[in-house]
Amino acid sequence: MTDNVKDKDFIEYAVKMLVDNPDDVKVERKIDEMGVLITLDVNAKDMGMVIGREGMTAKALRTLLRVIGARNNARVNLK
Numbered sequence: 001m002t003d004n005v006k007d008k009d010f011i012e013y014a015v016k017m018l019v020d021n022p023d024d025v026k027v028e029r030k031i032d033e034m035g036v037l038i039t040l041d042v043n044a045k046d047m048g049m050v051i052g053r054e055g056m057t058a059k060a061l062r063t064l065l066r067v068i069g070a071r072n073n074a075r076v077n078l079k
C-alpha cells in the first residue's frame with residue numbers, strides 16, 4: 001500500500017514547491033474502475049503557477065504521475 005501512495009506524496013510535494021501558498025494545497029486520492037484519480041486543490045492566486053504557460057507545467061506533472069503509475073501498475077490521472 002505504501003508504494004501506491006507515492007503518487008499522492010509526489011504531487012503534493014511538487015506543487016507545494018511551485019506555489020506561493022503551500023499551506024492551501026490539498027490533494028485527494030480516489031481509486032475507481034478507471035484507475036487512480038488525484039484531485040488537486042490550490043489557492044486561486046496560485047492556479048497560474050500550477051497550470052503554467054500554455055498548460056506546460058500541468059502537462060509535465062501529469063506525465064510524471066503516469067510514470068509513477070506505470071511503475072505501480074496503475075493508471076493515474078490528475079484533475
